[in-house]
Structure formats: C-alpha cells, structure tokens
Amino acid sequence: MVNVVYGTIESSHMRMILIAAAEMGLLNTPAFELRKLDWMILYGPDDQFDCKASPFKRFPWFEDTGNGVKLYESRAIIKYLAARTKSPLLPDLSEPAAMAKFDSACSIELGDFAPYTNRFLWEVFYGPMFARKPPTPDVVHMCQDALTNSLRGYERILRDQNYLAGDDLTLVDLFHIPAGYLATQLGAIPILQDSVPRFPIPGPADVPSRSEGSIPLPDQGKEGDGTWPLPHVKAWWDKLLQRESVKLVNKMFEDRMIEWAEAQKNDETKTNYDYTANKL
Numbered sequence: 001m002v003n004v005v006y007g008t009i010e011s012s013h014m015r016m017i018l019i020a021a022a023e024m025g026l027l028n029t030p031a032f033e034l035r036k037l038d039w040m041i042l043y044g045p046d047d048q049f050d051c052k053a054s055p056f057k058r059f060p061w062f063e064d065t066g067n068g069v070k071l072y073e074s075r076a077i078i079k080y081l082a083a084r085t086k087s088p089l090l091p092d093l094s095e096p097a098a099m100a101k102f103d104s105a106c107s108i109e110l111g112d113f114a115p116y117t118n119r120f121l122w123e124v125f126y127g128p129m130f131a132r133k134p135p136t137p138d139v140v141h142m143c144q145d146a147l148t149n150s151l152r153g154y155e156r157i158l159r160d161q162n163y164l165a166g167d168d169l170t171l172v173d174l175f176h177i178p179a180g181y182l183a184t185q186l187g188a189i190p191i192l193q194d195s196v197p198r199f200p201i202p203g204p205a206d207v208p209s210r211s212e213g214s215i216p217l218p219d220q221g222k223e224g225d226g227t228w229p230l231p232h233v234k235a236w237w238d239k240l241l242q243r244e245s246v247k248l249v250n251k252m253f254e255d256r257m258i259e260w261a262e263a264q265k266n267d268e269t270k271t272n273y274d275y276t277a278n279k280l
C-alpha cells in the first residue's frame with residue numbers, strides 16, 4: 001500500500017498525521033507519501049477544487065493507492081493507518097471497555113481541547129495571516145480560560161492513569177500535540193509554555209492582554225513553592241514532547257517556519273492570501 005496524504009506541514013492537522021505516521025514507522029518510507037499542496041488552492045473557486053476529496057475545502061486529505069480508499073478528517077485517517085498497520089496505539093475496539101475508554105478520551109480531545117486551541121490559533125495566527133483580521137480579545141481570553149478549565153479536568157484524569165485512555169499511550173494523546181504545541185507557543189496555555197521552545201512564527205498577532213474583570217488564570221506559572229499547578233498534566237505533556245516522533249515532526253515544522261519567516265523578511269513570499277474574497 002502507498003498512503004498518500006495531501007496538504008502541507010504548516011497545517012496542524014497534517015502534523016498530527018505525520019506524528020502518528022512516525023509512531024507507526026511509516027514516515028520517510030516508500031509506504032507513505034506527503035504530497036505538498038499550497039494553501040491557495042483551498043480559497044479558489046469550487047469548480048477548480050476536488051470537493052469530493054475534501055468537502056469542507058480543508059487540509060489534509062488521504063488516499064490509499066493500494067485499495068483506492070479515500071478519506072478526509074485527520075483523526076479518521078490516523079485511525080485507518082493504525083488499523084491497517086495493526087498499531088498498538090489503537091486499542092482493541094472489539095473489547096468494550098477499551099473501546100469506550102478510548103472513545104471517551106477522543107470526545108474530550110474533540111470537545112474540550114481542540115475547539116479552543118483551534119479557535120485561539122485562528123484568532124492570533126491564521127486570522128491575522130489569511131483574513132488580515134486582528135484578534136478579538138474576548139474570544140482569545142475565552143479560549144485561554146476554557147483551556148485552563150479543561151486541563152483541570154485532564155489533571156483529575158491523569159492523577160490516576162498515565163495517559164488519557166488508560167495507562168498506555170494511544171493515538172488520542174498524540175492528537176493533542178500539533179495544535180496544542182503551536183497554541184502554547186503563542187500563549188494559549190501558560191502552564192505548558194516553558195516546555196515549548198520558541199522559534200520564529202510568521203504572521204502571529206500579539207495576544208491581547210487581559211482586561212480588568214476577566215476570569216483570573218490561576219496557571220500563569222509556578223506556584224510560590226516552586227511547584228507547577230496541574231503537575232500531572234505537565235508531566236503528561238512533557239512526556240509526549242519527548243517522543244522521537246513528536247521531536248521529528250516539530251523540528252520539520254520549526255524548519256519550515258524559519259524558512260517562511262526568512263522568505264517574508266526578504267519579501268519572497270506573500271502570506272496574506274485574500275481569504276475573505278474567496279472563501280467568506
């Protein structure tokens with residue numbers, strides 16, 4: 001089989017697939033191909049875009065050229081790859097408790113984490129870059145507060161088990177990395193920020209400072225006694241960032257961002273696509 005993924009490493013959902021592919025031993029092998037596409041194609045006319053491949057006109061999408069299976073939705077693509085390669089990162093879904101625990105962790109990621117990291121990234125990164133839209137402070141603060149609240153729930157889970165679906169790492173832990181990493185670097189999750197190295201990211205807007213009366217974030221840094229708030233979340237996050245797959249893909253992303261920032265400096269690229277004209 002040749003697994004072909006269409007998109008770009010600048011997309012956090014693409015990086016999610018790359019991390020999972022690295023974990024499964026697929027990345028940088030002939031069985032896995034990344035076909036790089038430009039963001040611009042998402043914002044062109046519908047009749048010049050393969051809407052069957054990606055009905056919402058988003059990266060990434062996928063084809064298994066061995067059997068013709070075509071998929072969109074990064075998490076579904078990853079679960080497909082895991083099932084095909086019999087990866088232990090996908091629990092045995094025929095076992096009811098394992099299936100339900102995995103599903104419950106997947107719900108948390110999709111309902112309590114991803115909406116806020118993604119919205120935060122839209123506000124401070126993609127929106128300013130693609131739509132020339134400055135962040136809306138209330139929305140940015142809502143995302144920060146919601147993430148803090150969600151991570152309090154994560155802390156209660158991770159006090160009793162090593163990973164979100166149980167004591168073993170599964171795909172759902174990895175689902176958190178790409179958007180969580182970038183959002184953390186841009187200020188979404190202050191307690192995790194010291195684990196995330198800073199590198200140049202073209203186009204982010206300054207995160208608006210919090211106004212009087214906003215919900216205080218308890219997790220701005222170490223407590224007075226030098227300990228971290230939400231220590232189990234922090235240990236979980238740090239452990240994930242140390243995985244070779246994560247380090248490899250984060251380095252690929254960092255290299256791309258440095259290259260992009262340099263090109264912008266030298267005016268070799270135009271990142272302000274006219275998103276509004278074509279998409280809204």
Ligand SMILES: N[C@@H](CCC(=O)N[C@@H](CS)C(=O)NCC(=O)O)C(=O)O
Pocket residue numbers: 010011012013014042057058059060072073074075
């Ligand atoms: N639910 C989709 C989300 C994909 C997604 O939001 N992709 C972003 C890039 S990370 C995108 O293509 N954004 C362009 C747009 O929405 O205009 C998935 O998991 O694959």
